[in-house]
Amino acid sequence: MEKRDSFFLSDKNKKKNEKEVKQEYKRKRQEEFNRNRGVEKQNEEKKPFDKKTYRLKKYSKKYKLEQWEEQRKKKLLRNYYKDIKNDPSNGSYKPKGFDEDKVDSNQDVGRYVRHPDLVEKEVPIKKKDSFQKAKEQYNKMKQEKLQQRKELEKAKEERNQKILEYKKKKQDRFKKLSKKNKKGQPVMTGRLELLLEKIQNSK
Structure with missing residues (x-):
């Protein structure tokens, strides 16, 4: 039988096992990394270029008008809410609880009843939504x-x-003052008229 150096053999086996474990670990890490990378790549894939929508956004007046109207509505609402927030008269309102609308037993309930014909004729008041209020306020400001x-x-x-x-x-005053006769001497009639006017105004 051949002699075995069990001490050295066991050490070699240990080293081999450690290398294999390390390689396996590296391989798993690499696979996981590649898998994650592949998922990210799939998510980051570019959508195909849609020429129709691009041209619509760039050149269509209807699309631009719709966008402008939408922005205008948002701006009006924003200004309306800002005005409501800054309005000092709004602080006086206190919201009612659900129990507060109940009638006390001491009060005469059903004493005064409206005629059914009048009740039918009454038209329910439609509450204005925030956009309509904002629009009215905008028109008022305009x-x-x-x-x-x-x-x-x-x-x-x-x-x-x-x-x-x-x-x-x-100009009239200047014309009157600058009038001259043939010899170049100033004509006094215009000056006298101005003096007369001045005297009349001063009285």
Whole structure:
């Protein structure tokens, strides 16, 4: 029989086992990494380019108008809620609890009853939604701005009219003062008229 060096053999086997374990571990890690990477790649895959939707968004006036209307609605609502938040009169309202609407037993319930014909004729009041309220507020603000603009234009017209009158008056005065006869001497009639006007205005 051949002699075996059991000590060295066992050590070699141990090393082999450790290497195999390490390799197996590395392989599993690599597989897991590849698997995860593949999933991410699948998620990150680009969608095919849709030329029709692209052209619609870029060139369609209808699409742009719809987008603009949507943004306008959002802006109006945002401004409306902001105004409500900043309005000091809103703090006085207290919401009722579900028990508060109940009638006390001491009160005369059913004493005054409305005629059934009148009840039928009554039209239920429709509550305005937030968009309608915002729209009304926007229209009100628009009307106020138009009114202010008209007033400004009116004031501007009046001012221009006064300036024109003043310039005309000044021109007439200059003509009267600058009149000369054939010899180059000043004509006194115009000057005398101006003096007369001045005296009459001062009285």
